[in-house]
Amino acid sequence: MFRRREAVPFAFVAEADRFRSNVEPPPRERPSASTILGRSLIGLTVAGGLVGALLLGVPALSYDQSPSHTQKSEASDGR
Template sequence: MFRRREAVPFAFVAEADAFRSNVTPPPRIRPSRSQLAGGVLVGLTVVGGLVGSLLFGLPALETRTPAHSQQSEASQGR
């Protein structure tokens, strides 16, 4: 079979590794102390809500097995 030998059919693909942009990205804006405190408070609120729902929800998920069978007075009298 005959194969054509081309290094790369597109020149820009071959030069992509050597390309460096002269545009620098803008510097990151650091959050202020009040923004950090607000984020911490939101995180604590979410975690507290999850823990509270777990504490209130677990007793409802428990299966209750009766220790002894209870009978009403009407069924005992007959």
Template sequence: MFRRREPVPFAFIAEADKFRSNVAPPPRQRASASELVGRWLIGLTVVAGLGGSLFLGLPAMSADISPTHTQQSDASQGR
């Protein structure tokens, strides 16, 4: 395509790697005991829900090839 012949006046982009801030971010606060327990309970609830749905859903998804109970009518027995 077209190439610019004049220099691009963005010299500050090249100097951005050298820039260091003298302002430090505040330190992270440690999570309290109740917050940690809450996180564990939420995680445990999610895992238990997924496990329970898998436990209850697997029998419904299994394909029985041989039927365990066949229905016979009285007419087919010849009475």
């Protein structure tokens, strides 16, 4: 059920908080030209889609206040 935990001296725990490894990770590989081009094309496609959605959506959401576009229901004609 319960595992027996070994006692850890306080000095070891305090030392573990400030321990820094002297092993460096391997250097990152530089992305190739095709990778950079692909990422930039994806970014431009996403940005273009957002701009296009904004250009198409703003006129649809605008409230037109001209009286020529008022709606009348047939029930209010007084038949």
